[in-house]
Amino acid sequence: MQANKKIYILIPAFNEGGKIGSVLAELKNAGYENIFVVNDGSKDDTEKIAREAGAEVLNHIMNLGQGAALRTGLEYINEKYSPDIIVTFDADGQHRIEDIAKIIEPIIKEDFDIVLGSRFLKNKTKMPVLRKIILKAGIIFTNLLSNIKLTDTHNGLRALNKKAIDSIEITHRKMEHASDIIDEITKKKLRYKEVPVEIIYSEYSIGKGTNKNMDFIKIGIKMIIKKITE
Amino acid sequence: MTLLKILTVAFIIFAASRAYLRFKGKSLSIYALIFWIIIWLATLIFVFDPQISDAIATLFGLQRGTDTIFFLAMVLLFYLIFRLYIKLDIIDKDLTRLAIEISKKHFKQKSEDE
Numbered sequence: 001m002q003a004n005k006k007i008y009i010l011i012p013a014f015n016e017g018g019k020i021g022s023v024l025a026e027l028k029n030a031g032y033e034n035i036f037v038v039n040d041g042s043k044d045d046t047e048k049i050a051r052e053a054g055a056e057v058l059n060h061i062m063n064l065g066q067g068a069a070l071r072t073g074l075e076y077i078n079e080k081y082s083p084d085i086i087v088t089f090d091a092d093g094q095h096r097i098e099d100i101a102k103i104i105e106p107i108i109k110e111d112f113d114i115v116l117g118s119r120f121l122k123n124k125t126k127m128p129v130l131r132k133i134i135l136k137a138g139i140i141f142t143n144l145l146s147n148i149k150l151t152d153t154h155n156g157l158r159a160l161n162k163k164a165i166d167s168i169e170i171t172h173r174k175m176e177h178a179s180d181i182i183d184e185i186t187k188k189k190l191r192y193k194e195v196p197v198e199i200i201y202s203e204y205s206i207g208k209g210t211n212k213n214m215d216f217i218k219i220g221i222k223m224i225i226k227k228i229t230e
Numbered sequence: 231m232t233l234l235k236i237l238t239v240a241f242i243i244f245a246a247s248r249a250y251l252r253f254k255g256k257s258l259s260i261y262a263l264i265f266w267i268i269i270w271l272a273t274l275i276f277v278f279d280p281q282i283s284d285a286i287a288t289l290f291g292l293q294r295g296t297d298t299i300f301f302l303a304m305v306l307l308f309y310l311i312f313r314l315y316i317k318l319d320i321i322d323k324d325l326t327r328l329a330i331e332i333s334k335k336h337f338k339q340k341s342e343d344e
Contacts (some may be wrong), residue, residue: 038333056337057337058333058334058337059333059336059337060329060333060334061329061332061333064326064329064330068326068329068330071326071330072333072334073332075330076334076337076338077332079334080338133338164275169324173322173323173326204281225315
């Protein structure tokens with residue numbers, strides 16, 4: 001598929017039994033073989049469905065948060081398989097499979113360390129207005145704190161090469177991990193690129209994210225405290 | 231000696247002895263012990279010689295000694311809450327590290343068994 005590169009798909013999942021089966025089936029159909037799901041203490045049958053769909057499933061004994069789930073997956077795959085590229089992908093069907101090839105390409109062809117999906121770069125994504133306002137505010141805030149210029153700072157679709165996998169340290173275990181990753185890009189001087197991707201806001205994914213608007217405020221507070229205490 | 235003074239002294243002896251015992255048990259550093267001894271000694275001085283707080287008040291540009299005590303108490307409380315926050319954060323990070331390691335170990339073992 002992608003010029004002999006060892007590519008791994010990493011999916012953090014918490015109570016995603018309703019969607020993860022079809023997401024994994026689509027990934028398999030597209031030819032992605034190395035798929036790892038980190039089941040973050042789900043109370044539903046996420047683990048069983050993911051395993052039956054052919055993914056490798058790591059389990060958290062309790063719900064730790066998406067940041068911790070990504071850490072578990074990144075560390076395990078890195079220690080065990082020495083990957084060329086790891087793609088982080090959401091379990092709720094928000095991401096399009098065809099966007100994976102688009103975010104991998106700059107690493108393979110242009111030698112970037114990390115490629116971030118952006119829903120605002122070509123602005124194809126239709127999203128609720130309140131979500132858009134909060135996201136935009138979050139982007140300005142993160143860009144200011146991390147001294148970087150990005151159009152989308154909280155997009156779960158990313159591709160990391162070996163250098164980025166080795167050097168990025170995710171310190172927060174919940175949603176703040178997205179800001180951690182951005183922070184690490186500047187700190188570790190990683191070569192980054194944004195690629196336009198489309199996010200599909202379905203009833204399922206919006207329902208899963210009902211508390212996300214409040215989460216962004218909490219993320220902001222935690223990032224300020226992190227900056228003060230580090 | 232008023233009842234309030236007796237109670238305050240009893241509490242200070244109790245709190246200072248707790249700090250000392252924790253220091254002996256190696257769960258409190260020497261710097262933390264000194265910090266607490268200074269805090270309780272200062273409290274003792276304020277209880278027995280409230281006039282001294284007026285002198286300190288003038289130093290801070292405040293008019294009344296009691297205002298100074300409240301002000302210092304507030305600063306101290308904020309500082310302690312901040313320290314608690316940091317400690318909780320460290321515990322949270324340690325627990326996360328532990329849970330991640332357990333998860334990786336279980337999966338590794340399972341893969342090897344299969």
